[in-house]
Amino acid sequence: MAECGGVDSSTSGHTMDKSITLPPDEIFRNLENAKRFAIDIVAKVRSFEHNAKDADSDKLYEISVQEEVTARLHFIKFENAYIETCLDFIRDHLVNTETKVIKATVDKEDEMTCLIKGCNFVLRNIPHEAFVYAKHADSEFRFQTTHPDIFPYLLINIGSGVSIVKVESEDKFERIGGSSIGGGTFWGLGALLTKTKRFDELLQLASKGQHASVDMLVKDIYGGSYGSLGLTGDLIASSFGKSATADKEFSKEDMAKSLLHMISNDIGQLACLYAKLHNLSRVYFGGFFIRGHPVTMHTITYSINFFTKGEVQALFLRHEGYLGAIGAFLKGAEEDNPNQYSWGENYAGSSGLMSVSPDMNPMQRARSGTFDMLEMDRLERQLVNLPLLQDPSSYIPDTVDLTEDALAREYWLYCFEEALDGVVKRAVASQPDIPEANERAEKFRQKYRHKLQTLRHQPFAYGSLTVRSLLDTREHCLNEFNFPDPYSKITSKWSLLVMPHMPIIVLMSALDNLCLKTIHPGFLLQGPPHKCALFFVDNSGLLSRGTEVVLASNSGPALNDVTNGELQILTERIAAMDPVIQAGLREDRLTLVQSGSSSPCLDLSRLDKVLAMVVRERQTDLVIIEGMGRAIHTNYYAMLSCESLKMAVIKNSWLADRLGGKLFSVVFKYEVPAGKPSQDSAALTPS
Amino acid sequence: MAECGGVDSSTSGHTMDKSITLPPDEIFRNLENAKRFAIDIVAKVRSFEHNAKDADSDKLYEISVQEEVTARLHFIKFENAYIETCLDFIRDHLVNTETKVIKATVDKEDEMTCLIKGCNFVLRNIPHEAFVYAKHADSEFRFQTTHPDIFPYLLINIGSGVSIVKVESEDKFERIGGSSIGGGTFWGLGALLTKTKRFDELLQLASKGQHASVDMLVKDIYGGSYGSLGLTGDLIASSFGKSATADKEFSKEDMAKSLLHMISNDIGQLACLYAKLHNLSRVYFGGFFIRGHPVTMHTITYSINFFTKGEVQALFLRHEGYLGAIGAFLKGAEEDNPNQYSWGENYAGSSGLMSVSPDMNPMQRARSGTFDMLEMDRLERQLVNLPLLQDPSSYIPDTVDLTEDALAREYWLYCFEEALDGVVKRAVASQPDIPEANERAEKFRQKYRHKLQTLRHQPFAYGSLTVRSLLDTREHCLNEFNFPDPYSKITSKWSLLVMPHMPIIVLMSALDNLCLKTIHPGFLLQGPPHKCALFFVDNSGLLSRGTEVVLASNSGPALNDVTNGELQILTERIAAMDPVIQAGLREDRLTLVQSGSSSPCLDLSRLDKVLAMVVRERQTDLVIIEGMGRAIHTNYYAMLSCESLKMAVIKNSWLADRLGGKLFSVVFKYEVPAGKPSQDSAALTPS
Incomplete structure (x- = not known):
C-alpha cells in the first residue's frame, strides 16, 4: 500500500475535477491513475460459466481500484453488459500502449477469506455500516454505531446456498454451518414453479403474493392457535402444505411468497441456533x-x-455487495x-x-443493479476510542438522528441548502489565482445540492443522517472538486496568526472568562487540581493553568x-510572547495532538491512536469539548469516565429554540461520572 | 383400567380361538369384548376435512381397543376405505342393539400430549422399539435395547411440518423448535413440480432420481472440493441451484430426489442443533x-x-405409527x-x-398401508432392572443377535420348525378333554410356521431376532390359541409334585452336586459366607445353605x-419333609419371588419390582442363573456388580459345537466383578 501515496503526492496531469458521473466512460475514468486493481467477477449461481453472448444483467462485475493520488479506494459495481467498456478502458489507459493483447491473470483468491476480510474492513472502518431493517417503522433502517471492537460475530452469507461463519478475529474464522437452502433454491424452485x-x-412476484393460500397454517389444522404448544394460528405449520392435495391452481405470486417465507424462516432459525x-x-x-x-x-x-424472541437482531450491511471485492483487494495488498x-x-x-421501499423511483432501483460506487479515504493512522468513554459500546457521537427526527431533518437540509451560496463563494475566494475555480465551484454546488436532494428522499443513504454527516458530505464534495480548504483565506481562522497581538489577547481573555465561568460556579476547583485536561478545540481556545x-485539534481542514x-x-x-505558554511547552505540560478527524464535529x-495514548499516559481527568459541532451536534450526551465540560455558543436560532434558550446562549454542561459527587449537570445560560 | 380384568376373568361366550386374520371382518372381531375404545382418526395434511366420498387411501384410521378378557391392548391401523366396515362392526356388536344411531363423541385430545405419551409408552414397554437405520449394512436395522430409564430425549415429529420436542419426564415435555419444511412440503412442492x-x-420417484442434476454441488462452483472450508466436492451447495438458470427440463425423479434431500438435510441439521x-x-x-x-x-x-459427525444417532421407532393412538388411549385411561x-x-x-428394501414383496408393502396391528399384553406389575446389573444402560440380555448372525439364524429357525410337531402334540395332550383342541393346535401350527417364515425374510420384524424372541413368539402363538401351558400335563415339570419323594432327593442331590461343583474349584467359599444368593431357576433347582x-421363578408358564x-x-x-427347607422358610432365609417373566429366557x-426390592433388602451378593435359556441364550455376557454364577447343560449339539465343547457339556461361568479378586471366569467342562 506504500505506492498509493499521500495527499501531497504529485497530481501530475490529473485533472482537478474528480467528479464521477454516469455513464460508464465517466465511471472508469477514475481508474486511470490506479497502480493496482482487482476485478472481482461475481458470477452468481452459474458457477463461473462466463459467456460473453449471455447478457444476463443479473451478473455483476466488481472492480476495486486503488487510486494512487488521493490514497483512496474506489469500488465500482456494474452489470456485465459494461464489462467490454471496462476492458476497453483498461486497454486504452492502463496497459502499455504497445501491448495489443491484454493478459488477464486471475489469482484465485479464497472466496470466503475475501468475504470475511471485506466484512471486517467495512465493520471497522465505516460508521453506520450495519443496520437493522424494520419495514413498518418510521425509518426503514436503524443503523448501528460501529466500534473498533467488532469481534466476535456471525456472518450468514446467503448466496446460492448458505454459509454460516463465526469470525473471532481478523485472521480467525470458521464455517460452523451452512445450508443448501439458499438464494439458489429460491431462484431455482421459483423458476420451476413460476416459469x-x-x-x-x-422477488417482485413474492412481494405481491399471499403465502397463506399455499402454506398450511396452524389454524388450518387446529381451527385456531395451538395454545398448549404456544403456536399461534397464523404460524406456518407446513410450507406448501396446501398444494399437497388441493386440485386448484396456485398463483405465481402466492407460490413465490410461500417459497420466500420458507427459505427465510429456515435460514433465520439456523442463524439463531448457531448464534445461541x-x-x-x-x-x-x-x-x-x-x-x-x-x-x-x-x-x-x-x-x-420470531425465533430469538428479540434476543438477537438481524443486522445487514450497507456495503454488503462489496465485501468480496474489498477483501480481494486487501488480500492483494497484504504486505x-x-x-x-x-x-x-x-x-x-x-x-x-x-431506497428499498416498493414505491421508490424505478430509475434508482435499476441503478443499484447497474452502477454503484464506494470510495474510501485513507487516514494515515489508526483510529481508536477515547479511553475516557464510559461505555464505548453504547457511545453514540451524534446528538440528533435526522433519519428519525423528520422535523429536524427538514430544518437542517434547508439550512445547508441556504448556506450553499456562501460556501461556493468562499470556495472560489480560497483559490483566487486559479481561473477555473469558478467552474469547479459550480460543479461542487450541483453535486452537493444533488446530495441534499437525495438525502431528502433517502436520508438513510449513508447511515444515520446527522448534522455531522451533512457537514462531512459538504467537506467531501468540496474536496472532490479540489477545494480542500475553502477557509484558507478566511481571517476567522488565521487571524491568530496574521494579527499576532490583539486577537491573542482577546483569545486569552476569552479563555480566562471561560475559566472563570467554569470555576465560578464552583465546579472545577472544588477538589484538588486536575492532573491533566484534554481540550477538543474548534476555531478558538487555548488554556494553561x-x-x-x-x-x-483536527488532523485535516474542516x-x-x-x-x-x-x-x-x-x-x-x-x-514567543507568553511565558506561561512557553513554560508549558518546555515543561511538557502543554501538548498539541491531532485528533484524527477532519470534521467540524x-x-x-x-x-x-497517539491521542488515546497521550490521554492514558497523562492520566487525564478532565475533558473539555467546545464548539457547536463537537459539543452540541455531537457528544452532547456522551458519557465520560472522568469529569467533563461541554461548552458552546448556540449560534443557530432554530437550535436555541429547540433547546429552550435564546440565540447566542452559552451552554455549559459539566458532568461528573457516577460514583463521584455530581453537580447540576446541565445549564443553559444567556451569554 | 380396573374394568379391563385379569387373565382369570370370565371368558363367557368368547371363542377360544383368538387368531386375528385379514380381511377386515376378522380384524374387528376382537373388538367385541372391548369395554373401552378410542378411534384416533389421522387425517394427514388435510386438516381433518373428512369426506366420506373421498376414498383417499393415504388417510389412515387407527383404532385402539382395550380388550376386557386378556388385559391386552389392540391397536389396528387401517385405510379409511375400511372405516365403514369398522362402523358397521361397532353398530352390530358394541352398541346397544336398540340404538339405531351411533352417537360419536369426539374428545379432542391434545395431539402432542398423546404423541409423547405414546412414545414414552413404547420406549418403556417394548424392547427393541428403537432402531438405527443403515441402508447398506448387512442388517438394515440395528435395534437399541430399551431400558426403563428413557428420559430425556428429543422427538422430531415430521408430519406436515416438523415439531421438535424435548421430553424430560412422563409429564414434562416442551416443543423447543419446529420447522414448516416437513412432509407436507415434500408432498406439496413435489406435487407442484411433478404433478x-x-x-x-x-417417494418412489425420489428413490430413482439423481439429485446432482438439479442441485448445485460444491464442485459445480469450485471445480472440486472447497478444502479450506472443509467442504467436499459432492456436497450440495444449493438445492435446486441448477434449475435457476438452466433452460433444460428436469426429470420428475431428479426433482423429487433433490426435494427429498433438501428437506431431510434441513431437518437433520435442525435436529442436531437442538440436540446439541x-x-x-x-x-x-x-x-x-x-x-x-x-x-x-x-x-x-x-x-x-453428516451434521453430528457420528456423535448423535438418528433413532426410529418400530411402532411410530401408533404413538398417537396409544397416547390417546392412555390419556383416556389415566385414572x-x-x-x-x-x-x-x-x-x-x-x-x-x-421390509423396507425396494425389492421387497409389493403385497407386504401394500399391507403396511392397509392393516397393521399391535397387541400388547399387560403384566400386573412394574418391571424394573435387576439392581445388581453392573451397567443397566449397556446390558443386553441376548447372547447372540440372530438378526446379524445369518448362520445362527438359519440354524435356529430350522430348529424351531423341526420342533413344531412335538409342540403341537404336547399342546393337544395338555387339553385331553377338549375335543376342538386338535383344531386349535393345527391353527397354532399354521400361525407359528407362518411367523417363522416371515422371520426368515424379515428377521427384524419384532426387533432383534433371538432365541428368546423365537421362544416367546411360540409361547404367544400357543397362548393365542388357548394353549397357555402345554406342559401342564408333562411330568418333567410336575414330577417334583407328583412323585414327592424320589425326585426331591434326586433334585437335592443334584443341587448338592451343584454346590460341590461350584464350591470344589474353590470359587464360592473362599471368602466369608455370602449374605444372600439369588437363584433364577428354570425346570430344576432349590438350595439352602x-x-x-x-x-x-417365572410369573407365568413357559x-x-x-x-x-x-x-x-x-x-x-x-x-413338610425336609427340616432344612422348613427352617429356611420359617426363619425367612428362603424366599420365593416371581421374576415377572413368562419366558424360558x-x-x-x-x-x-418386588424381586428388585427383595434383592436390595437382602443385600444380595451372589446371583445364580441356571439353564440354557437364562444362562446361555441370554445373560451369558451379563455383567453383575456382585459375584455371579451362570450354569447350564448344553443340550444342543450345534450350540455345543459353536461354544467349542461337546453335547451335554456343563457350563459354569463364575465371575467376580472388577475390583474384587477374580477367578478364571469361564469354564466349559464335560459333564
Missing part, C-alpha cells in the same frame, strides 16, 4: 439473496425476531498491512444506500476549524 | 414423513451422521394409572415391521419351567 427466470422478478450455540449476539446477513432486497431483509428479520491505517467512507464518491493540558498543523505554528508564536470512537 | 399427487409415488443446544443424545424421528419409508429414513440418517403396570409386545398379535436364598405358583406348592411339600432389565 419466471429472473431473480428480481421472482456459539453465544454470539452480533449476526450479520449478506449475499445476493439479501443484497438490498427489502422483501428478503424483511422476512429474515421477521424470522430472527502493505492495510490495517495500519483507518479508512473513512467518502460521501461524495459513494452512491449510498438505495496548573493542570497539564492536551490540546486536540470549515474554519484550526488544524493541528496550524495550531503548532500558532502555539509557537504565542509561546467529533466522533470520540474514531480518534488518533 | 404426482400421491405421497408414496413421490439441549445436550440430548437420544433423538427419535417419527411422523408420516418417516413412517417405514426407507428413503426418508436413509436421508435423515445420512444427514444426522387407572396405566404406568403402574408393565406391558409387553405380543408377537402373535402384532404385525411386526415390514448358611446363605439366605431368594428363589426367583415351556416346562416351574412357575412361582407351582414353586410355592412344591416348596411347602418339600418343607431371562431379561434382567424387566424384572418384577
Whole structure:
C-alpha cells in the first residue's frame, strides 16, 4: 500500500475535477491513475460459466481500484453488459500502449477469506455500516454505531446456498454451518414453479403474493392457535402444505411468497441456533439473496425476531455487495498491512444506500443493479476510542438522528441548502489565482445540492443522517472538486496568526472568562487540581493553568476549524510572547495532538491512536469539548469516565429554540461520572 | 383400567380361538369384548376435512381397543376405505342393539400430549422399539435395547411440518423448535413440480432420481472440493441451484430426489442443533414423513451422521405409527394409572415391521398401508432392572443377535420348525378333554410356521431376532390359541409334585452336586459366607445353605419351567419333609419371588419390582442363573456388580459345537466383578 501515496503526492496531469458521473466512460475514468486493481467477477449461481453472448444483467462485475493520488479506494459495481467498456478502458489507459493483447491473470483468491476480510474492513472502518431493517417503522433502517471492537460475530452469507461463519478475529474464522437452502433454491424452485427466470422478478412476484393460500397454517389444522404448544394460528405449520392435495391452481405470486417465507424462516432459525450455540449476539446477513432486497431483509428479520424472541437482531450491511471485492483487494495488498491505517467512507464518491421501499423511483432501483460506487479515504493512522468513554459500546457521537427526527431533518437540509451560496463563494475566494475555480465551484454546488436532494428522499443513504454527516458530505464534495480548504483565506481562522497581538489577547481573555465561568460556579476547583485536561478545540481556545493540558485539534481542514498543523505554528508564536505558554511547552505540560478527524464535529470512537495514548499516559481527568459541532451536534450526551465540560455558543436560532434558550446562549454542561459527587449537570445560560 | 380384568376373568361366550386374520371382518372381531375404545382418526395434511366420498387411501384410521378378557391392548391401523366396515362392526356388536344411531363423541385430545405419551409408552414397554437405520449394512436395522430409564430425549415429529420436542419426564415435555419444511412440503412442492399427487409415488420417484442434476454441488462452483472450508466436492451447495438458470427440463425423479434431500438435510441439521443446544443424545424421528419409508429414513440418517459427525444417532421407532393412538388411549385411561403396570409386545398379535428394501414383496408393502396391528399384553406389575446389573444402560440380555448372525439364524429357525410337531402334540395332550383342541393346535401350527417364515425374510420384524424372541413368539402363538401351558400335563415339570419323594432327593442331590461343583474349584467359599444368593431357576433347582436364598421363578408358564405358583406348592411339600427347607422358610432365609417373566429366557432389565426390592433388602451378593435359556441364550455376557454364577447343560449339539465343547457339556461361568479378586471366569467342562 506504500505506492498509493499521500495527499501531497504529485497530481501530475490529473485533472482537478474528480467528479464521477454516469455513464460508464465517466465511471472508469477514475481508474486511470490506479497502480493496482482487482476485478472481482461475481458470477452468481452459474458457477463461473462466463459467456460473453449471455447478457444476463443479473451478473455483476466488481472492480476495486486503488487510486494512487488521493490514497483512496474506489469500488465500482456494474452489470456485465459494461464489462467490454471496462476492458476497453483498461486497454486504452492502463496497459502499455504497445501491448495489443491484454493478459488477464486471475489469482484465485479464497472466496470466503475475501468475504470475511471485506466484512471486517467495512465493520471497522465505516460508521453506520450495519443496520437493522424494520419495514413498518418510521425509518426503514436503524443503523448501528460501529466500534473498533467488532469481534466476535456471525456472518450468514446467503448466496446460492448458505454459509454460516463465526469470525473471532481478523485472521480467525470458521464455517460452523451452512445450508443448501439458499438464494439458489429460491431462484431455482421459483423458476420451476413460476416459469419466471429472473431473480428480481421472482422477488417482485413474492412481494405481491399471499403465502397463506399455499402454506398450511396452524389454524388450518387446529381451527385456531395451538395454545398448549404456544403456536399461534397464523404460524406456518407446513410450507406448501396446501398444494399437497388441493386440485386448484396456485398463483405465481402466492407460490413465490410461500417459497420466500420458507427459505427465510429456515435460514433465520439456523442463524439463531448457531448464534445461541456459539453465544454470539452480533449476526450479520449478506449475499445476493439479501443484497438490498427489502422483501428478503424483511422476512429474515421477521424470522430472527420470531425465533430469538428479540434476543438477537438481524443486522445487514450497507456495503454488503462489496465485501468480496474489498477483501480481494486487501488480500492483494497484504504486505502493505492495510490495517495500519483507518479508512473513512467518502460521501461524495459513494452512491449510498438505495431506497428499498416498493414505491421508490424505478430509475434508482435499476441503478443499484447497474452502477454503484464506494470510495474510501485513507487516514494515515489508526483510529481508536477515547479511553475516557464510559461505555464505548453504547457511545453514540451524534446528538440528533435526522433519519428519525423528520422535523429536524427538514430544518437542517434547508439550512445547508441556504448556506450553499456562501460556501461556493468562499470556495472560489480560497483559490483566487486559479481561473477555473469558478467552474469547479459550480460543479461542487450541483453535486452537493444533488446530495441534499437525495438525502431528502433517502436520508438513510449513508447511515444515520446527522448534522455531522451533512457537514462531512459538504467537506467531501468540496474536496472532490479540489477545494480542500475553502477557509484558507478566511481571517476567522488565521487571524491568530496574521494579527499576532490583539486577537491573542482577546483569545486569552476569552479563555480566562471561560475559566472563570467554569470555576465560578464552583465546579472545577472544588477538589484538588486536575492532573491533566484534554481540550477538543474548534476555531478558538487555548488554556494553561496548573493542570497539564492536551490540546486536540483536527488532523485535516474542516470549515474554519484550526488544524493541528496550524495550531503548532500558532502555539509557537504565542509561546514567543507568553511565558506561561512557553513554560508549558518546555515543561511538557502543554501538548498539541491531532485528533484524527477532519470534521467540524467529533466522533470520540474514531480518534488518533497517539491521542488515546497521550490521554492514558497523562492520566487525564478532565475533558473539555467546545464548539457547536463537537459539543452540541455531537457528544452532547456522551458519557465520560472522568469529569467533563461541554461548552458552546448556540449560534443557530432554530437550535436555541429547540433547546429552550435564546440565540447566542452559552451552554455549559459539566458532568461528573457516577460514583463521584455530581453537580447540576446541565445549564443553559444567556451569554 | 380396573374394568379391563385379569387373565382369570370370565371368558363367557368368547371363542377360544383368538387368531386375528385379514380381511377386515376378522380384524374387528376382537373388538367385541372391548369395554373401552378410542378411534384416533389421522387425517394427514388435510386438516381433518373428512369426506366420506373421498376414498383417499393415504388417510389412515387407527383404532385402539382395550380388550376386557386378556388385559391386552389392540391397536389396528387401517385405510379409511375400511372405516365403514369398522362402523358397521361397532353398530352390530358394541352398541346397544336398540340404538339405531351411533352417537360419536369426539374428545379432542391434545395431539402432542398423546404423541409423547405414546412414545414414552413404547420406549418403556417394548424392547427393541428403537432402531438405527443403515441402508447398506448387512442388517438394515440395528435395534437399541430399551431400558426403563428413557428420559430425556428429543422427538422430531415430521408430519406436515416438523415439531421438535424435548421430553424430560412422563409429564414434562416442551416443543423447543419446529420447522414448516416437513412432509407436507415434500408432498406439496413435489406435487407442484411433478404433478404426482400421491405421497408414496413421490417417494418412489425420489428413490430413482439423481439429485446432482438439479442441485448445485460444491464442485459445480469450485471445480472440486472447497478444502479450506472443509467442504467436499459432492456436497450440495444449493438445492435446486441448477434449475435457476438452466433452460433444460428436469426429470420428475431428479426433482423429487433433490426435494427429498433438501428437506431431510434441513431437518437433520435442525435436529442436531437442538440436540446439541439441549445436550440430548437420544433423538427419535417419527411422523408420516418417516413412517417405514426407507428413503426418508436413509436421508435423515445420512444427514444426522453428516451434521453430528457420528456423535448423535438418528433413532426410529418400530411402532411410530401408533404413538398417537396409544397416547390417546392412555390419556383416556389415566385414572387407572396405566404406568403402574408393565406391558409387553405380543408377537402373535402384532404385525411386526415390514421390509423396507425396494425389492421387497409389493403385497407386504401394500399391507403396511392397509392393516397393521399391535397387541400388547399387560403384566400386573412394574418391571424394573435387576439392581445388581453392573451397567443397566449397556446390558443386553441376548447372547447372540440372530438378526446379524445369518448362520445362527438359519440354524435356529430350522430348529424351531423341526420342533413344531412335538409342540403341537404336547399342546393337544395338555387339553385331553377338549375335543376342538386338535383344531386349535393345527391353527397354532399354521400361525407359528407362518411367523417363522416371515422371520426368515424379515428377521427384524419384532426387533432383534433371538432365541428368546423365537421362544416367546411360540409361547404367544400357543397362548393365542388357548394353549397357555402345554406342559401342564408333562411330568418333567410336575414330577417334583407328583412323585414327592424320589425326585426331591434326586433334585437335592443334584443341587448338592451343584454346590460341590461350584464350591470344589474353590470359587464360592473362599471368602466369608455370602449374605444372600439369588437363584433364577428354570425346570430344576432349590438350595439352602448358611446363605439366605431368594428363589426367583417365572410369573407365568413357559415351556416346562416351574412357575412361582407351582414353586410355592412344591416348596411347602418339600418343607413338610425336609427340616432344612422348613427352617429356611420359617426363619425367612428362603424366599420365593416371581421374576415377572413368562419366558424360558431371562431379561434382567424387566424384572418384577418386588424381586428388585427383595434383592436390595437382602443385600444380595451372589446371583445364580441356571439353564440354557437364562444362562446361555441370554445373560451369558451379563455383567453383575456382585459375584455371579451362570450354569447350564448344553443340550444342543450345534450350540455345543459353536461354544467349542461337546453335547451335554456343563457350563459354569463364575465371575467376580472388577475390583474384587477374580477367578478364571469361564469354564466349559464335560459333564
